[in-house]
Amino acid sequence: xxxxTQLGSHVSVSEGALVLLRCNYSSSVxxxxxxxxxxxxxxxxxxxxxxxxxxLVKGINGFEAEFKKSETSFHxxxxxxxxxxxxxxxxxxxxxxxxxxxxxxxxxxVVVIP
Amino acid sequence: DVKVTQSSRxxxxxxxxxxxxxxxxxxxxxxxxxxxQDPGLGLRLIYFSYDVKMKEKGDIPEGYSVSREKKERFSxxxxxxSTNQTSMYLCASSRGQGDYEQYFGPGTRLTVT
Numbered sequence: 465x466x467x468x469t470q471l472g473s474h475v476s477v478s479e480g481a482l483v484l485l486r487c488n489y490s491s492s493v494x495x496x497x498x499x500x501x502x503x504x505x506x507x508x509x510x511x512x513x514x515x516x517x518x519x520l521v522k523g524i525n526g527f528e529a530e531f532k533k534s535e536t537s538f539h540x541x542x543x544x545x546x547x548x549x550x551x552x553x554x555x556x557x558x559x560x561x562x563x564x565x566x567x568x569x570x571x572x573x574v575v576v577i578p
Numbered sequence: 579d580v581k582v583t584q585s586s587r588x589x590x591x592x593x594x595x596x597x598x599x600x601x602x603x604x605x606x607x608x609x610x611x612x613x614x615q616d617p618g619l620g621l622r623l624i625y626f627s628y629d630v631k632m633k634e635k636g637d638i639p640e641g642y643s644v645s646r647e648k649k650e651r652f653s654x655x656x657x658x659x660s661t662n663q664t665s666m667y668l669c670a671s672s673r674g675q676g677d678y679e680q681y682f683g684p685g686t687r688l689t690v691t
Contacts, residue, residue, distance in 0.1 A: 473618060496678045498678075498679065500682075505587075505684075505685070505687075506684055506685070507582070507668055507670075507682035507683050507684045507685050508621075508668070508670075508680075508682040509682070510679060510681075513679060554620065554621065556680075558678045564609050564628065564672055564674055564676075564677075564678055565611075565623065565626065565636075566678060566680060568620050568621040569620060570618065570619065570620035571620050
């Protein structure tokens with residue numbers, strides 16, 4: 465089965481600073497990759513996804529991610545953190561055996577420091 | 579807009595009770611999923627369904643069962659609730675046929691006392 469690694473369960477970033485959340489995956493076939501965001505007491509909301517084509521993907525709220533096949537990575541970035549970015553972020557990768565499952569990372573809790 | 583709704587946002591049950599969590603999606607999606615979310619453990623798949631009356635075990639099915647009698651509705655059943663099933667439960671759906679994007683409901687926070 466596929467696996468997803470997100471390092472650092474809690475990430476602190478200053479308001480206005482770069483947000484960088486790392487995601488590495490294992491997959492034996494070209495994957496579909498996702499970043500989801502979860503605000504307190506809510507479900508997960510799609511931030512962005514990579515399926516095919518351009519490897520730099522832009523999402524909502526100024527986030528973007530780059531698929532690097534050679535590094536098996538899909539890191540999420542935002543140039544300037546805003547207080548409203550405080551949330552939990554999950555990276556996910558498609559499972560290869562065709563049953564439409566996603567494998568999720570354990571998540572990064574982002575704290576934005578004023 | 580795809581909408582996934584869950585029957586309750588918060589639920590408190592006693593040990594040994596039978597608990598039903600319901601999930602409804604309004605976009606004719608083929609696939610539906612039940613996850614539980616615990617701090618530090620991320621999302622863990624309990625069961626999923628790829629068609630009416632079809633179900634498959636996920637990674638942590640013990641103590642749970644599911645029912646999908648209609649395409650839009652997927653129920654999670656705790657036959658005899660235990661305190662270690664206190665958790666956030668998230669339902670999701672996806673179109674299927676190679677479309678992996680999942681749409682999530684708001685979650686049900688279940689407390690078993």
